[in-house]
Amino acid sequence: MGPLNGLKIVEMAGIGPGPFCGMILADLGAEVIRVDRASAAGTGSREEPANRGKKSIAVDLKSEEGVEVVLKLIESADAVFEGFRPGVMERLGLGPDVCQKRNEKIVYGRMTGWGQTGPLANAAGHDINYISISGALAAIGRTDSPPVPPLNLIGDFGGGGMLLALGVVAALLETKTSGKGQVIDAAMTDGSSLLMTMMYSMHQSGFWNLERQTNLLDGAAHFYDTYECKDGKFVSIGSIEPQFYALLCEKAGLSQDDFGDQMKRDTWNEKKELIKKVFITKTRDEWCELMEGTDVCFAPVLDMSEAPKHPHNVARKTFIELEGITQPAPAPRFDRTINEITLPPALAGEHSKEILETLGLNEEEMNSLMASGSVV
Numbered sequence: 017m018g019p020l021n022g023l024k025i026v027e028m029a030g031i032g033p034g035p036f037c038g039m040i041l042a043d044l045g046a047e048v049i050r051v052d053r054a055s056a057a058g059t060g061s062r063e064e065p066a067n068r069g070k071k072s073i074a075v076d077l078k079s080e081e082g083v084e085v086v087l088k089l090i091e092s093a094d095a096v097f098e099g100f101r102p103g104v105m106e107r108l109g110l111g112p113d114v115c116q117k118r119n120e121k122i123v124y125g126r127m128t129g130w131g132q133t134g135p136l137a138n139a140a141g142h143d144i145n146y147i148s149i150s151g152a153l154a155a156i157g158r159t160d161s162p163p164v165p166p167l168n169l170i171g172d173f174g175g176g177g178m179l180l181a182l183g184v185v186a187a188l189l190e191t192k193t194s195g196k197g198q199v200i201d202a203a204m205t206d207g208s209s210l211l212m213t214m215m216y217s218m219h220q221s222g223f224w225n226l227e228r229q230t231n232l233l234d235g236a237a238h239f240y241d242t243y244e245c246k247d248g249k250f251v252s253i254g255s256i257e258p259q260f261y262a263l264l265c266e267k268a269g270l271s272q273d274d275f276g277d278q279m280k281r282d283t284w285n286e287k288k289e290l291i292k293k294v295f296i297t298k299t300r301d302e303w304c305e306l307m308e309g310t311d312v313c314f315a316p317v318l319d320m321s322e323a324p325k326h327p328h329n330v331a332r333k334t335f336i337e338l339e340g341i342t343q344p345a346p347a348p349r350f351d352r353t354i355n356e357i358t359l360p361p362a363l364a365g366e367h368s369k370e371i372l373e374t375l376g377l378n379e380e381e382m383n384s385l386m387a388s389g390s391v392v
Contacts, residue, residue: 018045074365097125175207
């Protein structure tokens with residue numbers, strides 16, 4: 017059982033980073049109960065990894081009876097989290113004040129793009145907008161291109177879902193000493209800014225330029241970039257340290273005359289053009305034979321169909337198959353409390369009656385709720 021075994025967490029169903037946060041907590045052993053809309057009952061997919069390990073109850077949150085069911089869940093829960101715009105949970109009658117009156121120890125997680133406060137708090141937005149004002153997006157891309165959206169990894173998942181999961185766990189730890197819960201304001205603008213800490217530090221010290229592709233780690237350096245191979249596939253090189261760079265030069269047959277003075281920035285462009293001509297002479301597999309597993313700091317650039325088959329990932333069981341779907345395995349790993357996925361992705365409302373039973377309702381009360389449509 018995972019390290020969060022014994023904790024009950026209520027997830028107000030949403031999209032993207034919310035389910036991801038719930039998946040992390042479930043992977044770590046928590047009992048995660050997803051509150052779906054009554055109108056969604058019976059929908060969903062067994063093939064949605066973000067909903068693995070959870071139970072689902074479908075509730076009509078526009079009915080007093082439905083809201084009361086959620087409040088009863090919260091009475092016996094350790095944490096609840098939501099990803100709606102500010103004020104939505106209050107309008108439903110499920111705001112922090114109401115929940116804390118029912119359970120003073122409840123940890124109440126709130127995740128939004130802009131945060132609960134500030135001039136943009138109530139505006140619509142997506143990952144690309146949140147990482148725009150954090151400074152992250154401007155730093156990603158090539159000199160001759162606009163900023164490149166890094167999927168929605170930085171705002172939604174790293175600066176949102178992962179940050180909220182950390183916040184929930186931290187607040188639960190604090191509750192053990194204070195005996196009280198608290199509200200977590202996890203904003204993707206804050207989270208993506210936090211992920212940029214090192215770059216901000218380097219910029220303040222004069223080591224990081226604001227122009228894209230002019231820095232050590234943004235594709236400017238010839239020894240820290242990706243290169244196309246003869247077969248149209250790519251490899252990545254990260255030979256920053258002098259000894260690793262020396263090995264790169266040795267393995268790739270790069271002459272000291274052309275590739276000396278590694279850190280002399282005004283020669284990086286010239287060296288990059290030369291090294292491109294070297295990598296294009298062999299296939300990706302041929303470069304793997306020469307460099308993979310050495311101290312060059314090398315790896316093949318794999319797509320999502322290739323990554324699960326890589327020997328290192330296979331050996332570590334980095335990917336698993338659940339309900340016929342290949343997906344990333346739970347992480348991180350623990351030597352004593354082992355993560356395991358206890359349930360496949362649930363359809364909305366799949367566990368409604370089972371969850372009602374845990375609230376101590378009798379058969380008549382459960383039948384009444386389900387007959388009225390308050391719970392489906």
